[in-house]
Structure formats: C-alpha cells, structure tokens
Amino acid sequence: MRKPLLAALTVALAGAFSALAQTAIPLTGPFPGQPTPPTPRPLPAPEAPVTVTATRNEPTALGFTPDKLARLKVPAGFTVTVMASELGNARSLQTMPDGGVYLSRTKQNDIWYLKDVNKDGKFDAGERRQVASNLSLVHGMDVKNGKLYAIGQHDIWVMDIAKDGTLSVPRVFATQLPDVGQHSARGVKWGPDGFLYASIGSTNNDAAPQNPEEATILRLSPDGKWREVYARGLRHTIGFGWQPVTKTLYGMDQGSDWHGDNIPPEELNVIQRGRVYGWPYCYGDKQPDPYANSSTIPGLISKTDYCNRTQGSLLNYTAHAAAIDMTFYTGNQFPAEYRNDAFVAFRGSWNRNEPSGYEIARVDFDAQNRPVSITPFVSGFVFQEQGQWKQFGRVAGVAVYNDGSLLFTDDQSGVIYRVRSTGGQ
Amino acid sequence: MKKLQMLGLLALAAALGSASAGGMQPMMPMAPASAPLSATAAIRDAAGQVRGSAAFKQMGMGVQVTVEVRGLPPGGHGMHVHEYGKCTPGVDSATNTVVPFGGAGPHFDPGMSKNHDDPQAMNKYGHGGDLPMLMVGADGVGRLTFTTDKVSLTGMNGVLNRALVVHAMPDDYKTDPAGKSGMRERCGVIVRDNFSVRDYALPDHLSYPEGLAYDTKKGVLYTGSASNGTIYAVNVQSGTVSKFSEGGSLGRRVALGMKVDPQGRLWVAGGQQGTVSVLSPDGMILNVLETPKSPVPYLNDLAIAPGGNVYVTDSFRPVIYRVDRDMNLTAWLDLGKTPIKYGPGINLDGIVVTPDGRYLLTNQLNTGDLWRIDLRTRAVKKVMGGLKNSDGLLLDGHTLYLARNKDQVVSRVNLSADYGSGTLAAEEPLAGLRYPTALVMLGNELVVTQSQLDKLQGGAPEVPFKLTRFGKF
Numbered sequence: 001m002r003k004p005l006l007a008a009l010t011v012a013l014a015g016a017f018s019a020l021a022q023t024a025i026p027l028t029g030p031f032p033g034q035p036t037p038p039t040p041r042p043l044p045a046p047e048a049p050v051t052v053t054a055t056r057n058e059p060t061a062l063g064f065t066p067d068k069l070a071r072l073k074v075p076a077g078f079t080v081t082v083m084a085s086e087l088g089n090a091r092s093l094q095t096m097p098d099g100g101v102y103l104s105r106t107k108q109n110d111i112w113y114l115k116d117v118n119k120d121g122k123f124d125a126g127e128r129r130q131v132a133s134n135l136s137l138v139h140g141m142d143v144k145n146g147k148l149y150a151i152g153q154h155d156i157w158v159m160d161i162a163k164d165g166t167l168s169v170p171r172v173f174a175t176q177l178p179d180v181g182q183h184s185a186r187g188v189k190w191g192p193d194g195f196l197y198a199s200i201g202s203t204n205n206d207a208a209p210q211n212p213e214e215a216t217i218l219r220l221s222p223d224g225k226w227r228e229v230y231a232r233g234l235r236h237t238i239g240f241g242w243q244p245v246t247k248t249l250y251g252m253d254q255g256s257d258w259h260g261d262n263i264p265p266e267e268l269n270v271i272q273r274g275r276v277y278g279w280p281y282c283y284g285d286k287q288p289d290p291y292a293n294s295s296t297i298p299g300l301i302s303k304t305d306y307c308n309r310t311q312g313s314l315l316n317y318t319a320h321a322a323a324i325d326m327t328f329y330t331g332n333q334f335p336a337e338y339r340n341d342a343f344v345a346f347r348g349s350w351n352r353n354e355p356s357g358y359e360i361a362r363v364d365f366d367a368q369n370r371p372v373s374i375t376p377f378v379s380g381f382v383f384q385e386q387g388q389w390k391q392f393g394r395v396a397g398v399a400v401y402n403d404g405s406l407l408f409t410d411d412q413s414g415v416i417y418r419v420r421s422t423g424g425q
Numbered sequence: 426m427k428k429l430q431m432l433g434l435l436a437l438a439a440a441l442g443s444a445s446a447g448g449m450q451p452m453m454p455m456a457p458a459s460a461p462l463s464a465t466a467a468i469r470d471a472a473g474q475v476r477g478s479a480a481f482k483q484m485g486m487g488v489q490v491t492v493e494v495r496g497l498p499p500g501g502h503g504m505h506v507h508e509y510g511k512c513t514p515g516v517d518s519a520t521n522t523v524v525p526f527g528g529a530g531p532h533f534d535p536g537m538s539k540n541h542d543d544p545q546a547m548n549k550y551g552h553g554g555d556l557p558m559l560m561v562g563a564d565g566v567g568r569l570t571f572t573t574d575k576v577s578l579t580g581m582n583g584v585l586n587r588a589l590v591v592h593a594m595p596d597d598y599k600t601d602p603a604g605k606s607g608m609r610e611r612c613g614v615i616v617r618d619n620f621s622v623r624d625y626a627l628p629d630h631l632s633y634p635e636g637l638a639y640d641t642k643k644g645v646l647y648t649g650s651a652s653n654g655t656i657y658a659v660n661v662q663s664g665t666v667s668k669f670s671e672g673g674s675l676g677r678r679v680a681l682g683m684k685v686d687p688q689g690r691l692w693v694a695g696g697q698q699g700t701v702s703v704l705s706p707d708g709m710i711l712n713v714l715e716t717p718k719s720p721v722p723y724l725n726d727l728a729i730a731p732g733g734n735v736y737v738t739d740s741f742r743p744v745i746y747r748v749d750r751d752m753n754l755t756a757w758l759d760l761g762k763t764p765i766k767y768g769p770g771i772n773l774d775g776i777v778v779t780p781d782g783r784y785l786l787t788n789q790l791n792t793g794d795l796w797r798i799d800l801r802t803r804a805v806k807k808v809m810g811g812l813k814n815s816d817g818l819l820l821d822g823h824t825l826y827l828a829r830n831k832d833q834v835v836s837r838v839n840l841s842a843d844y845g846s847g848t849l850a851a852e853e854p855l856a857g858l859r860y861p862t863a864l865v866m867l868g869n870e871l872v873v874t875q876s877q878l879d880k881l882q883g884g885a886p887e888v889p890f891k892l893t894r895f896g897k898f
Contacts, residue, residue, distance in 0.1 A: 038630055212672070
C-alpha cells in the first residue's frame, strides 16, 4: 500500500525552471511527456486494492462578531479591520483605481458596487448598491476598457461601467459553458496576450469529465465567440493570474475529496498551453492517485503511464484547504518583499481530520520571481475550543485595494476584511 | 468429427511439406501494386534470437507462405497472423498480465468474425489470421509451405506489418480465442521486401489521425484526432511533433478533413459536430462555422478553391456546403437534385478542386463512385466507379490518389484531360497501412495517415499512430 503523503505544509518540488518559461503569446509547444505513447491496453490495468480513511469534519460555523477580530493572526506590521459585514454570499472582488469595489454574490446571483465615499474605512449602508442581478451563479470578474466581465453558470457576461460605478444591462459575451455540477465557482481574467481566460471546474469529485470543457482553463477569442481548451486536468482551479514580472500564468487547484487527510494536496501550477495537469488520476508531481478509478483512463493506459505524461505541480499545500481566489500583490503599501507575490484565499476544509485552510496565504516569489513557499498570512478563523473545532470565516475573494491594502471576503457572514501595513508608521 | 479428419489431413500435408489453406474469400479485383508483392518475417524467440523465417509471396488474391522454425518441441504448434506488427511483450487480456509477444495483439480478424476457426473457414466466420498449424519434427524443426486466400499482402486481408506467431501447443481450430494453442513461442513481423517508407510517429495514444494538411511555407504537416479533436503539427524534416491545438472546446471536439489556405490558416471539418473550424497559424481558433442543426451532421472533408471559396462534404446529409471569403457558410449544392444518391453509410467523403478551378472531384465511400461537379454550372458527372472505401483524395495534375481506408491501400487513378473519366492504375499497400484516410503531397512524395479509425469501434489501436511518407507511384 502506498505511504500517505507527508503532511508538510509546503513541499517544494524539484523541477527545471527553464522548461517552464512561456511567452506572452504561447505558440505551439512541445508535447508533454515522452515522445513515445504508452500502449493502450485491452482492459484496465490491474491495481492492488487500497483502503482510504476519510473524515468529514466541518468545524462549527460561528457568525462574525467584532470581538472575534482579536483571534486573527497576521505578521508583525500588519493590522486587520472590517469594512463591511452581512453582505450575504460575498465571493469575488474586483477593485477599481478610484476605490470602487465590485462584489459578486454567487448565491444571490448579483453584483454590488461598494465605495467608501466618506473615507471612514467602511462600506456603510449608503455606500453599497446592487448594480447587476439575475446573473446565475455569478463568480469571477475582470475589467477591460471600461467594461466589467463576469462569469457564471453557463455564460460570461459583459457590462459597461458608468463613472459612478453603475453597470449597463448585462450582455452575453460567451455562452454554452459546461454545467457547473458541484463546482460553481469560476474565474475569468484577461491575459497579457489579449485573450480572455476562464477557469471551469469539474462537475464531479474524481470521475472522468463528461464534457471536454470541464476541469479546464479555457482561452476565449477577444470577441468571446470562440474558445480553445488552454489546459486541462485541473479539478477546480478558480483563482489564477499572471505574475506581474514574468507574465507566467499560475493557478491554485483544489484536489479531490474523500481520498484521505493528505491526498491529494492542493496544487500551485504553472499553467501552460496544451498541458494536462493530472486530475482525476494524478496529483502533485505526477503522483498516481491510488484512490482514482483507473478504468476510466482514456485509452486504458496504466495510471503511471497516464501520470508520466501530465504536468506536475510546482508547489503543494495542505490537502482540502480549498483555494478560491488568487491575486498578485501589485500595491505599494506592503513592504517591498511582498511586491509581485501572490495571495490566496483558502476557504477551509470539511474533509480533513484536522482542518486546513481558513486563511489567506502568501505565495512568496523570490528575487528571480519564482514561487518558493506558501505560508499563512491571515489565519485564526478556525480554532479548537473545549475539544471542538469552530470557525468564523470562510474566505473566498482576495484583491488589492486602490491604497495598496489587501481586501478579502468571508462568504459565510458576508464580511469584507482589509489588511493594512502599519510597519514603520 | 469433421474437424478431426481435417486435422489429420493437414498434419499429413504438413509432413509432406506442402499444404493449401484458405476459404475462397470474395474479394474485389485489385489493381497491381507498383512493385511485386513479397514479404519476409524473421522469426524470433522471446530472447530476441532469430530462430527461423517466413516468406510471403502474393499469388493472385492469396499468398504463398513458406515457414521454417527451429528449436521447438516436436508436435503441432498453432500458427497465426496477429493484428499488430510488434513482437514485444504485451498484455494478454485473458489474464490481464504481460506475456511474451503479447504486443502482437489478438489474431488478425479482417472479417470481424470474433471467432477462432480452422484455416479453411471464410474470414467472416473465422479469424483471417488462422493459419494451418506447424508440425515440428524430432529435430525441432518445423517446415510448412501453403497457399491461402485468408490473408494477402494487399487489400482488406493485408498482413504487411502484422506479426506471424507460433504457439507452444497444437491448434484445435475451434476454441476461442486461439485454439488452446498456449503461449506465444515465436514471433516475426511481416515486412515487405525491397520497399521503404518514412513514418512520422505521433506521440499520443488517442491520436486517430483522420485529416491531413501541409503548410508548404512552414514545412509542417497538420493532422487531427478523430477521437478528441486535438491537432498536431509535424515538422517534415525533423519529425518533431507539437500539439498545435488542444481539442475539446465547443465545436472542436472532432477533427476530420483539413486544408491550409494561402494565409496559413488551417480549415478543419468537424465531423459529427456539424462545424467547420478555422485556426490561425499559431493554433488559436479564429472561427467555428456551424451548419444547420441536425441529429446527423457529418462534415467530412473540405477543399479550398482558387479565389478562396471552401467546399465541404457532408457524408450523411446530401448537401455540399460552401464557405465564402467572408466566412459565410451556405448550402451550395442540394445533392437530391443531382445523380448523387445518398444511401446508408458514409456517402460523399473526400473532395478536391481541379488546378484550373473548374471542377470539384468528390468520392462516395459507400458506392465507390467518383464524381465531378462543375463549379460554374453545378453539373454533376460520374467519373468512374469501383472505388469503394475511398476516403481522402489527392489530385496531382491528372493523377488522382485515393486513400482506401478499409482496403488498406492507396489507389492511383489516371484521369482524362477533362477529369470526366478515369482508370484505376495501381493500388499500393506500401509497407502495410492501417485505415488510411488522407493524403498530402510533398514534392515527389506523398504522406498518408494511418488513422486506425476502425479501432474507435472496439479493440485497442496500435501505437504509435503514424503518418507515412512514400514516393509517388
């Protein structure tokens, strides 16, 4: 039987970095894996039986109250405040240069516009407006040329942005996206190459996708009419983005449920055109997942052969931490070492003996702009009290505010948090 | 009882060193190949040592086989032609374990009989590869010469680049899958004599390359998967293969016939999706054109006319579509009003434009007819018949090459000056072809896909999938 993956918080994987270089407009790339294809088998490759021990552990949900702020831990020189609460299913954030903030509420199928007009550090009741509605399962957003793009159940919509933040009636920009199944959260971002990228999760936990656009990053033409599968085998990458210096595309992927406390880890991937990232059969650095059903592998090649032809992850993180959004820090407020690092919202586990996630983490990029570690940045939302696990925040969206502070959302109590740097002040 | 008698007869014949086998397979008459058809198999043991040989010589529609194998225990040894041209270890499905020479796959079964039978059975009742067993004498040598029409070196029953396997035990000529003949003891790949081709191996086990196009400026061949729509770019010099466009997005789940236009864009017929995709030279989708919604679209191939119009065949719906220079797709010709009558199966398939821009030539796979359509008047004329299973076409002046998928050959037809009539001049199995579907020309050479599309219906494909380059004939 396979030894469980060690529960180290981050595992840096060996890999030739030069091979990961990618141009802004990737042309035809080399085929991943060996040049010689594995031989299809007449029947699925036999595998020894394996037994998994899995835990459902949903920490008791507690509503947000201001006294709980004291539980949050941030590095020295940072402070956390609350800009708004009771906003409903607060998910993604799109910040604007003038301080306006668009907030998507997936369960309410709408978008709100928030602006701290009186500069009191809060989005007061009078500073919140619903600006779009009837957007089924709206989640990720991006802005280009004065238009807001948002992705939901079957469509990507586009809306014109007025000076006061008001949005025009949404128009369908792209449609016929795959069904969401159990993974409704999707991301959408304009790439440095002028194409629109959309992250599409799998409909299911760990079975082969029915629709070949599932578990992919799609790349859409600038008019939204047509698209290609840019990368596949990504179970549920929601947040993704281009490192501001290298323009390399990174995404955080959520691994399968029910495969135990440490399998599979969450993955930070460099997402390259035409590559296959392994889900549902492989995780991490091309590791065969012993609990994935091998009889559905396309062409009935063995799981090892399949995994050898996939692209491994760059960094791993604790299993089940559940990355939602990811954003690169491009502000000036935080110390210089944070610039061009990424922040990831880990919404938190429900399928692990000791809960993971429930935190904003930092992906530290070194002087060569390579990611070297994933470490907690804002934590403390989950804790043990009298032998019972409890949590008071499921973090989802994360974005850089126009003053260089960091905003993030809690979709459980509808909170928008703000992290400011106080160092040296 | 009958079986037993026949066994005895064969054993006797084997002892005399000559036998005849075969079940009078009904076959289409074939045109000659460009060179005499003969082949040899060096027969090896599991350690790779050559322990015998087999010679195959085409005799009419059948083959004369001469086998000599050494170092086997005395007695009868089942002998069969197996599906794949590989004498490597591979999986035996009965045990799902790797066995010696398992890479040769199951018995060659061109009639899709799914039945092991005796060497006299017709291929529709028994495996075409079921040969008479080899009788080995006390000296450990088995020799047998026989003729059979169950296999051939060309056509549907062609065994070039397949494997001859000698088993450990006698063949009972009835028990599936191999007549209780036991382990595979000897194996040899059947290689055509004095004939060379260059193969481009594709790196994916789901390639099923159906369409083929050539970008002369880039020196790149494009081919696409009928299974998942992924398109590959192959450097014709180095043979390096890149993934040009991942398949799977809306309208891009199947890639069939393809052509490169003068701007370097790749046009792709989308088969059962009813779409035509246009890809930029760097592989991004520029457009996906849709034909009217239907449960049975089958856009199979397309041709780009001088001036830029693109004509598209639909193998199920009796229409030829046209895409104009502004990328408007319209139904250009309603075939119901022409002599081209659609029936069950694949109808119009390959399509080319004559160099003068006057005519389309298009072939009907199920009837074997070749048609000429006047681009100005839309008048339809039958050029010739007798070309069943023709898939992709290549027109070189007044010479038409046809990829005959199920027949495992490339045919050459000489056309008259007005393209209005033609004669079948030659049929080439090359070094062995597996469901060839499309052709392109590289100067004095041609390249053909070995699509193995039949394996999408069952069975495992032989990897790697290949494009094969060969001289014009």
